[in-house]
Amino acid sequence: MCNETNQLSRRAMLGSTAALGLTIPVTGMAHGMANQGSPPPMITNPDDALEALMNGNRRFIEGDMHDHDHEAAKKRGASGQSPFAAFIRCADSRVAPEIVFDQTIGELFVCGVAGNIPTSEIVASLEYAVAVLETPLVVIMGHSNCGAVEAAIEHQNDVMALPGQLPGLVTELLPAAINSKGAEDRLAKAVELNVEYGIGRIPKDSTVISEAVDAGKCRVVGGVYDLASGAFTLVG
Template sequence: MATRGFIGVLTLASILAGGFAWADSATITTPDGVLAELLAGNTRYLEGRSQAHNLPAARAGLAAGQAPAAAIIRCADSRVAPEIVFDQPLGDLFVCGVAGNIPTPEIIASLEYSVAVLGSKLIVVMGHSSCGAVDAALTHRHDTNALPGNLPALIDQIVIPCTVNSDPKDPGALDAAIACNAHEGIGGMLRGSQIITDAVKAGTLKLVAGVQNLKTGRFTVLK
């Protein structure tokens, strides 16, 4: 972002000179600026104007280091790809994935690295429509132990805050639980990390939750 162009624009002069340089987006230095760029990238994606082409020259430059402007907690769902949905190139998003996009201790530790070492200014909890993990939490809200393998321990983290009192027959129950689960991710990060809490208090980091609509591709920030 401040250190490399967030939208991944290679300057023509630098290419002709035999090297490359990311256009300096010096104006995007705030958490709100990073969020605005992600939402602008989502609009480009929606309109078929994606710009993140990930040129070979950029790959070589990234080998020297990274400074991702934003970190993401995404669901493991194959239809959720932050780099595509936000139209960002390699090196600009620090993406952590787990089914149900929940802030497990390992995810939080990864985010702490992104914030404290790499300088990320924004963390996005990226829920999505038709989430199977949240659907399982809704369906098995009273009997997660019926789920196979290691799933109960994961799904329990969604059930307790977001579905234990839900009625699955309510047509809006799944969408409500998905939004609740994404929003809960913010509280989970603050409870689980002094590093993240301190950065938020200092104004150098912003936490937002939102939901990607799989049909439209639109990412909506939750209020």
């Protein structure tokens, strides 16, 4: 039954893509990204998924992490994937979901971009996790002292003066930068606001995800990872 549902979801998603005339991507998804008949995640309830993550973060903080059998996880993963949580994380090298939530290969579906912004490409990736892999939880992972958010605060009046492709990225962070003005710890407030805006934005930008949320199959949450303590604190 679960596999049938999985196949139906996958078919619906491939069909939607075909309806847009995207024949090459459909071929790519069918051969490269399709679920290959993997079972749904071991954890299918969004609240249980969040609890599993927070328990993993507690083990990480306390230095009591599981002795994962990565070799066995690698072998399991060769035939498919069943992640129970999908992430948007900042690209910062100190933000490592698998480690700080004490998980192994195949359990987290992780998308990364500086400033953990829900760009269209990242939202599309999350849609794949939710619709095809039946991942019950989407997590936006901001972090303390985020350089991307700091750049938005510093350059809120001259974003276009930034080099390369940075203006486009930093512009996405401007609402949080501007609305944090006056806060005692402005950077911390902007990081928090940026996560909150992401939580609000994803269901608006994605009917695939909003429908899953409305059906109780998925939750979208977010939080801030503290670089010093290792603690992940939910916001919103």
